[in-house]
Amino acid sequence: MTDLDDTTPDATAEHTRGEGLDAHLVVDHDTFRLDITLTAAPGDVLALLGPNGAGKTTALRALAGLTPLTDGHLRLDGTELDRTPPESRPVGVVFQDYLLFPHLSALDNVAFGPRCQGATKTEARAQAADWLDRMGLADHAGAKPRRLSGGQAQRVALARALATRPRLLLLDEPLAALDARTRLEVRAQLRRHLAEFEAVAVLVTHDPLDAMVLADRLVVVEHGQVVQEGTPADIARHPRTDYIAQLVGLNLYKGQAEGHTVRLDAGPAITTTEDLTGPVFVAFPPGAVTLYRDRPTGSSARNLWRCEVAGLETHGDQIRADLAGELPLAADLTTVAAAELDLHPGAPVWATVKATQTHAYPT
Numbered sequence: 096m097t098d099l100d101d102t103t104p105d106a107t108a109e110h111t112r113g114e115g116l117d118a119h120l121v122v123d124h125d126t127f128r129l130d131i132t133l134t135a136a137p138g139d140v141l142a143l144l145g146p147n148g149a150g151k152t153t154a155l156r157a158l159a160g161l162t163p164l165t166d167g168h169l170r171l172d173g174t175e176l177d178r179t180p181p182e183s184r185p186v187g188v189v190f191q192d193y194l195l196f197p198h199l200s201a202l203d204n205v206a207f208g209p210r211c212q213g214a215t216k217t218e219a220r221a222q223a224a225d226w227l228d229r230m231g232l233a234d235h236a237g238a239k240p241r242r243l244s245g246g247q248a249q250r251v252a253l254a255r256a257l258a259t260r261p262r263l264l265l266l267d268e269p270l271a272a273l274d275a276r277t278r279l280e281v282r283a284q285l286r287r288h289l290a291e292f293e294a295v296a297v298l299v300t301h302d303p304l305d306a307m308v309l310a311d312r313l314v315v316v317e318h319g320q321v322v323q324e325g326t327p328a329d330i331a332r333h334p335r336t337d338y339i340a341q342l343v344g345l346n347l348y349k350g351q352a353e354g355h356t357v358r359l360d361a362g363p364a365i366t367t368t369e370d371l372t373g374p375v376f377v378a379f380p381p382g383a384v385t386l387y388r389d390r391p392t393g394s395s396a397r398n399l400w401r402c403e404v405a406g407l408e409t410h411g412d413q414i415r416a417d418l419a420g421e422l423p424l425a426a427d428l429t430t431v432a433a434a435e436l437d438l439h440p441g442a443p444v445w446a447t448v449k450a451t452q453t454h455a456y457p458t
């Protein structure tokens with residue numbers, strides 16, 4: 096922005112900033128203070144991760160306008176929202192327990208937003224039908240929430256939030272109330288919808304896997320402050336606190352499965368126990384990696400890669416090694432093992448992972 100911009104006749108204070116989210120959220124609750132900065136461009140998915148009581152829900156409520164800011168600012172696409180009441184904000188919210196209107200059908204739940212925004216009843220219902228169709232719920236349009244499964248209700252809640260065409264989508268533990276199988280399905284769907292969503296999405300979750308699969312950037316909050324922020328891969332390889340090392344300790348890749356082999360989009364193949372076909376994620380924890388100075392002979396591990404130590408970080412009595420090479424990965428080992436292997440940046444190593452320690456699932 097230049098001084099010249101301020102002299103442009105139609106440039107108001109509210110419309111001089113860029114697109115996306117630009118927030119400095121300060122909220123005081125008795126002895127607790129949230130003080131975090133969140134920025135995101137349209138199309139970005141941010142995940143807020145952190146332990147209980149870290150301030151994630153407070154941050155989400157502040158973004159939605161349900162909790163007032165003590166200080167700071169909140170701009171969305173260049174417009175100040177601090178004083179805009181929640182119902183007038185271009186913000187869609189999905190809660191873990193869906194909060195659908197129990198007396199309205201799925202269709203009318205979704206039509207509610209467009210109707211409030213001034214669409215006629217016919218227009219609103221047509222838009223709602225379209226959203227339900229995109230969620231694969233066309234057959235359930237007439238069902239009341241109590242007749243829907245947890246996964247279906249969560250998809251209706253997502254359709255309801257998206258139908259208002261929000262510029263900011265807030266998701267509060269959207270998968271937490273679902274059983275493991277449904278969670279897998281809804282996670283994959285949510286991933287597709289978030290990838291298509293053209294505005295900013297902010298997701299609160301306790302589950303590092305949800306965060307890593309769904310978000311472009313993780314923002315880790317502890318005691319009301321951001322302790323680390325970055326891409327899932329960055330954070331997994333360079334965790335700044337012990338909590339983060341434990342939390343996002345996951346090597347996660349995308350590839351194409353053909354039986355027990357997953358060919359990675361970038362890099363080699365990984366042998367897994369699951370028998371799958373098509374696009375998948377494959378994951379294994381840093382603790383599942385065994386390192387050798389020389390190429391192991393006689394190891395039964397099907398996955399063997401040549402790497403180079405890019406960095407070492409100590410977390411409690413463990414060392415996390417950041418390994419570069421044909422497959423960039425994080426490995427955890429004890430300080431004794433690291434000394435025995437004479438690990439140091441630049442050292443060549445061989446890494447193995449047993450197929451049984453990997454986990455693959457469809458994207």
Ligand SMILES: Nc1ncnc2c1ncn2[C@@H]1O[C@H](COP(=O)(O)OP(=O)(O)OP(=O)(O)O)[C@@H](O)[C@H]1O
Nearest residue numbers: 124125127145146147148149150151152153154301
């Ligand atoms: N309305 C309120 N009044 C007073 N204190 C509050 C209020 N809401 C939250 N707090 C306090 O603010 C802190 C942050 O709570 P918050 O719910 O935002 O954390 P969280 O990271 O979402 O935790 P969880 O993962 O358990 O949901 C906690 O110490 C909580 O007790």
